[in-house]
Amino acid sequence: MKTTDSLYDTSHQFARHPSDFFYVSADGARLDGLITLTDFLRAQGKGVPPETPLALFMTKDPAMLAAMDTVLIASSSSFREHGYKVLPVVVDKASRRIVGIIRVRKLIARILAVVPPPTGLTNRPQMSG
Amino acid sequence: MRRMPKKRIVIIGGGFGGVKCARTLRARLRNGDAELVLFNKENHLVFSPLLADAVGSSLSLDDVIVPLRQLLPGVQCRTEEVRGIDLAASRLEFEGHDGLPRSLDYDHVVIACGNISNLNVVPGMADHAFPLKTVGDAAVLRTHILSQMEKAAVCDDPARRRWYLSFNVVGGGYSGVETAGEINDLVRSSLRFYSYIREDDVTVTLIHSRAELLPEISPQLREFARVKMEKAGVTMKLNARVQLATGEGVGLKDGFVPGGTIVCTIGSTIAPVVERLDSPKEKGRLLTGPDMRLQGRANAWALGDCACIINAHDGQPSPPTGQFAERQGRQCAENVVRVLAGEPTRPFSFKVLGQLCSIGGHSAVAEMLGFRLSGFFAWFTWRGVYLFKLPSWSRRVQVGFDWAWLLIFPRDLSCIKTDVTERVSHAHYVPGDYIIKQGEPPSRFYVIEHGEVEIVRTSPEKPDGEAIATLGPGNFFGEQSLINNRPRSASVRARTPLQVVVMGRNVFGTIAKSLAPLREILTAAITRRTAGTWQERPAVLAALRGFSLKEFIEQRRSRC
Ligand SMILES: Cc1cc2nc3c(=O)[nH]c(=O)nc-3n(C[C@H](O)[C@H](O)[C@H](O)COP(=O)(O)OP(=O)(O)OC[C@H]3O[C@@H](n4cnc5c(N)ncnc54)[C@H](O)[C@@H]3O)c2cc1C
Numbered sequence: 001m002k003t004t005d006s007l008y009d010t011s012h013q014f015a016r017h018p019s020d021f022f023y024v025s026a027d028g029a030r031l032d033g034l035i036t037l038t039d040f041l042r043a044q045g046k047g048v049p050p051e052t053p054l055a056l057f058m059t060k061d062p063a064m065l066a067a068m069d070t071v072l073i074a075s076s077s078s079f080r081e082h083g084y085k086v087l088p089v090v091v092d093k094a095s096r097r098i099v100g101i102i103r104v105r106k107l108i109a110r111i112l113a114v115v116p117p118p119t120g121l122t123n124r125p126q127m128s129g
Numbered sequence: 130m131r132r133m134p135k136k137r138i139v140i141i142g143g144g145f146g147g148v149k150c151a152r153t154l155r156a157r158l159r160n161g162d163a164e165l166v167l168f169n170k171e172n173h174l175v176f177s178p179l180l181a182d183a184v185g186s187s188l189s190l191d192d193v194i195v196p197l198r199q200l201l202p203g204v205q206c207r208t209e210e211v212r213g214i215d216l217a218a219s220r221l222e223f224e225g226h227d228g229l230p231r232s233l234d235y236d237h238v239v240i241a242c243g244n245i246s247n248l249n250v251v252p253g254m255a256d257h258a259f260p261l262k263t264v265g266d267a268a269v270l271r272t273h274i275l276s277q278m279e280k281a282a283v284c285d286d287p288a289r290r291r292w293y294l295s296f297n298v299v300g301g302g303y304s305g306v307e308t309a310g311e312i313n314d315l316v317r318s319s320l321r322f323y324s325y326i327r328e329d330d331v332t333v334t335l336i337h338s339r340a341e342l343l344p345e346i347s348p349q350l351r352e353f354a355r356v357k358m359e360k361a362g363v364t365m366k367l368n369a370r371v372q373l374a375t376g377e378g379v380g381l382k383d384g385f386v387p388g389g390t391i392v393c394t395i396g397s398t399i400a401p402v403v404e405r406l407d408s409p410k411e412k413g414r415l416l417t418g419p420d421m422r423l424q425g426r427a428n429a430w431a432l433g434d435c436a437c438i439i440n441a442h443d444g445q446p447s448p449p450t451g452q453f454a455e456r457q458g459r460q461c462a463e464n465v466v467r468v469l470a471g472e473p474t475r476p477f478s479f480k481v482l483g484q485l486c487s488i489g490g491h492s493a494v495a496e497m498l499g500f501r502l503s504g505f506f507a508w509f510t511w512r513g514v515y516l517f518k519l520p521s522w523s524r525r526v527q528v529g530f531d532w533a534w535l536l537i538f539p540r541d542l543s544c545i546k547t548d549v550t551e552r553v554s555h556a557h558y559v560p561g562d563y564i565i566k567q568g569e570p571p572s573r574f575y576v577i578e579h580g581e582v583e584i585v586r587t588s589p590e591k592p593d594g595e596a597i598a599t600l601g602p603g604n605f606f607g608e609q610s611l612i613n614n615r616p617r618s619a620s621v622r623a624r625t626p627l628q629v630v631v632m633g634r635n636v637f638g639t640i641a642k643s644l645a646p647l648r649e650i651l652t653a654a655i656t657r658r659t660a661g662t663w664q665e666r667p668a669v670l671a672a673l674r675g676f677s678l679k680e681f682i683e684q685r686r687s688r689c
Contacts, residue, residue, distance in 0.1 A: 011380055014252045015372035041253055044375040050385075065678060089682050102681040105597055110681075112583070112596050114672050 008050035136236040143169025146433030147241035149458030185311025186540035250396035253374035258393035295388030300395040301337025310489020401592030419476030432457035441478035580627035
């Protein structure tokens with residue numbers, strides 16, 4: 001989405017696409033922010049007028065990872081400290097060209113799959129995803 | 130009939146379809162010939178067409194349910210949830226009373242597990258709307274409506290008061306129309322007991338995406354229903370598709386309808402046990418042959434809302450209604466009996482008897498055996514039809530008396546709170562035990578003393594549940610639902626032997642209100658909860674070091 005798109009445009013996007021966030025970019029390549037369903041519902045809840053541009057209620061300068069990063073410790077602390085559910089990944093932090101995202105749920109699912117419970121767990125929990 | 134070795138017939142689901150099937154089988158097969166087992170998560174049958182009446186207090190909650198054991202003498206009724214069906218091995222798996230997996234072999238299985246409501250059809254709906262599918266949903270919604278009225282009665286701000294008294298019902302099918310009519314009746318007929326509230330403070334809006342309500346009935350009756358409901362004070366928003374729901378109301382394509390209550394009667398999805406079943410499906414419903422057997426299976430049958438069955442009478446797929454479910458239940462039982470006797474089965478065939486829908490104000494619209502009825506007489510017929518479905522004369526007299534009473538006297542306005550006596554205590558769990566189950570009403574707050582739990586969330590996409598976080602000693606859970614007063618949004622399961630401190634909701638509320646630091650910790654926890662505290666453990670940090678970022682990147686698509 002673009003920074004100039006309105007709250008009203010945002011509602012259309014969320015209604016049409018089964019996604020819980022959209023990238024926001026003025027030129028379609030550089031990451032300017034994210035608009036999550038939570039940002040959007042919070043704005044609605046506050047009574048933000050429908051014509052308000054997205055730039056005013058999106059998550060600006062979201063925490064992001066560079067595709068060059070090889071370890072995930074940085075991402076996990078961002079998830080933890082800020083409560084983010086997704087983190088955008090960019091080519092490098094200067095150009096901010098969008099590559100994709102990583103999701104906290106996927107990360108947690110992988111961790112639970114490889115890390116054994118500390119003690120005494122007889123029924124290994126079933127997991128999917 | 131020829132004597133045959135005793136067979137075990139298992140029915141999954143005690144709704145209209147499953148119950149009719151079990152009753153017919155019991156009537157046709159002697160005890161010595163067949164053992165009948167019916168699994169249903171609740172120990173009662175719910176008359177869903179009457180749920181709206183229970184919301185509007187024109188019926189008591191007891192009147193819309195019937196205990197299965199009384200309804201089905203000679204049938205073993207079990208309340209465990211069936212988790213899976215192994216069609217090849219003729220065995221089903223379920224969770225026992227102690228949470229351990231168990232299995233049961235069968236000679237024939239009848240799958241009649243209906244469908245479940247799915248509020249994820251519209252963004253925000255799952256967080257802000259009330260569904261209406263179970264008797265628990267009806268009780269929660271009724272209590273919410275009455276508490277909104279209590280708040281409105283003491284609110285000095287006129288705009289806020291109107292917001293409390295604005296009720297939005299989404300969906301113009303049977304359940305939406307019945308619910309809007311009943312809420313409108315309940316609120317307006319009770320105003321004389323709330324001197325501070327004016328008639329024009331109340332708004333009940335029925336929002337429907339098509340040009341006309343109730344697509345199943347004739348245009349004249351539809352028009353009658355619309356005019357009658359509008360006269361009673363219901364605002365109609367037709368051709369209006371809801372795009373989102375928030376805590377303040379619902380967003381439409383061309384506007385926002387404020388209101389403190391949203392009831393969502395649209396959106397359903399298949400039950401998890403059906404979803405997991407490896408058998409051909411049509412839009413999620415189990416595809417059956419003409420005689421209701423699952424395709425390619427000799428001893429597995431499906432019926433009701435969870436099945437896609439072609440009606441031999443008109444060649445059309447059967448609609449998901451109570452009337453069809455019942456008829457399928459009966460004909461399916463007869464086919465099972467035929468198979469046991471080595472006779473050929475018959476295709477499902479049914480000519481619809483009529484349509485009935487209550488619209489509030491002791492009025493209904495009905496089309497029966499070629500006649501069209503509307504108004505009080507239709508309503509009386511509608512109620513009478515359900516009265517005669519009750520299992521015994523004593524029950525019919527009791528419910529009939531309740532109905533007559535509520536016709537004459539005002540509706541019950543007591544708003545029952547289900548708080549139990551409060552205490553702070555310790556509790557112990559073994560690995561695999563559930564401390565909280567998703568969807569339960571909130572009642573307690575927990576602090577972990579020893580051990581670990583995992584937070585598991587199920588969704589239509591992940592019916593088996595997805596572990597989204599683990600918590601260890603010093604951590605706490607259960608606060609989100611208590612603060613928001615919403616059903617639990619996830620389950621919590623012990624991962625290791627566990628000891629927790631348990632606090633009842635009032636104790637928790639009092640401490641959280643008076644102790645500022647606790648309040649701050651809770652607020653911070655709620656905002657970072659999904660981040661999880663799993664990484665506190667050294668093993669987790671080690672695992673994180675081993676993963677590479679590339680494995681987790683979801684490439685960008687054109688939109689999101
Ligand atoms: C509010 C409302 C109003 C309605 N009004 C009308 C109306 O006016 N007219 C009409 O014809 N129809 C109406 N319907 C539809 C009608 O209720 C359904 O079509 C009918 O109940 C379907 O019957 P069923 O037997 O297929 O499933 P259900 O009645 O849904 O019963 C399924 C049962 O199976 C149980 N179950 C599911 N999975 C499992 C499992 N794994 N293990 C154990 N048990 C399980 C469930 O707990 C449930 O009790 C209405 C529905 C609602 C919700």
